[in-house]
Amino acid sequence: GNSVTQMEGPVTLSEEAFLTINCTYTATGYPSLFWYVQYPGEGLQLLLKATKADDKGSNKGFEATYRKETTSFHLEKGSVQVSDSAVYFCALWDNTNAGKSTFGDGTTLTVKP
């Protein structure tokens, strides 16, 4: 079956530091890959996505590249802000799984001023 493995947290960084959150996946088909973000007290919202190998998703300064050869989709940001403090979820979806997504366990990021 499908699975998503995320870098364990929590992650604590100072403002303007470089962020990487690792995500690797196992899938039987050709999945689409996502990063969702959850701010305190809210639901998940889509941060970025990539639908095929070598695609790069980007949004709000965050980037992730779909690497089929390493089955990875690592999230990066060059300079984090306090407002980026949130929980980040890596997820995959493929159309062989009855419309269900597979989520990682989430990584909590705290950015200190």
Add this chain to the structure above:
Amino acid sequence: NAGVTQTPKFRVLKTGQSMTLLCAQDMNHEYMYWYRQDPGMGLRLIHYSVGEGTTAKGEVPDGYNVSRLKKQNFLLGLESAAPSQTSVYFCASFRDRGPGEQYFGPGTRLTVT
């Protein structure tokens, strides 16, 4: 366009009581999902629906029932609440075309005492 809404936002139940959580979406999405989120356990799929009148079990269905009588609504029922069902519940929807992006509601925080 309200997206995905959930009712209620908070609820406290005594053990053995019953309740229904309502999820509504105004995007004409075919697929709807109920998840629970517990500390350190990520998102776990309870039940889902691939269209009006259909439901299917997810990863952790025991103790819950669901109904999808109208396309826009997905109800989650707890017949006899237990303390183990204390959690934050999220509803999500997906159009059924495209790369699989899910739209999440703001969550319902349920405490069972």
